[in-house]
Amino acid sequence: MSIRNWPEGERPREKLLALGAAGLSDAELLAIFLRVGVKGRSAVDLARDLLNGFGGLRQLLEADRTRFCAEHGLGEAKYVQLQAVLELSRRHLASQLERGGALTSPALVRSYFASQLRHLGHEEFAALFLDSQHRVIRFESLFRGTLDSASVYPREVARRALELGAGAVIFAHNHPSGIAEPSDADRRITERLREALGLLEIRVLDHFVVGDAEVVSFAERGWI
Template identity: 40%
Template structure:
């Protein structure tokens, strides 16, 4: 096989262009349908990379809605996609279908600071570093997602409004509740906590996403900025 027919594997591509590395660095929402599908496939064939196979699948079915209805047999007819890869794709699509079938009444509803704290308390009170998250809510105060914003010492550079609101905008969130933990177990807000809250709330006002509260998680206790008149 001559040089003109050489196809680099995904591992031979520059790291910044590899789907898995991009997902880890930028998040799944930054990847195209083809890149996400390539990660599912994991490997390619002798003639094509995983990205090539993903491109062929998307070309065959045009869009994700048509791909959702594809049978394992139809997927297996694509050159390079054997039964194992067809099953991987079909299983992932079925999970997506089941998730999308959830009705609104199954989503948690946040009616108070206690509701927000209860949603994350058991996980976040055990962290040994500060984790900053944003609970995304729709117009009915139902939880539509929880974003992991940063890990490490809480400061202005770690919590940038642009990063915090990026996914909230994509998900169509009407409001957000900020949440972070204090590994010391003491949920008392620091000056930095107050400054960040004010800065994020001002940014939210500009883009039209209300910051309802900031919950600080301690050891089985919490502080609510809203309940304490800090927001």
């Protein structure tokens, strides 16, 4: 049955207007993006099939061009639209961490780091540099590693912090394995960074580890 023939309260677009986007399932949100289904399948049916085929929403959103366009009902036009939507989402988060803005929401920082690092297939170590009033100076990716490790050099981090005039910093890195639990090596490098930056009176406020479904905060664990 076409979505047009569904009860109004069950149609994804009307449901979104009534309940807000958070009230829709992954399949319903994806159906709005798809707009139309295929012969014999509504947009919601197609969305469910795609989510099952890719193994979930994240896998679909992060699929490469070849894999994405190979699916029936998708194609290059949809791939381009999706990449634009994802980049708009990242830029929206970034705009909330504009230079000069004081950090007031740990949840925003967590979401921002997740948007920047979660989709990467390699390990990457990044930092959000802040002034002494915890106002944002700049976000930078500092080190790129292999699938399971990254070389982090406290001397280079300290040099960059001084160049930017930072008074505090928040670190983050991703685990491509998808498991956010910090390793002993993660804890050791964080302590080395704290010691190196502490000598320069630059505070390390937190270190986030980004996984598939979780972002772990060192500060929340009481490790900083």
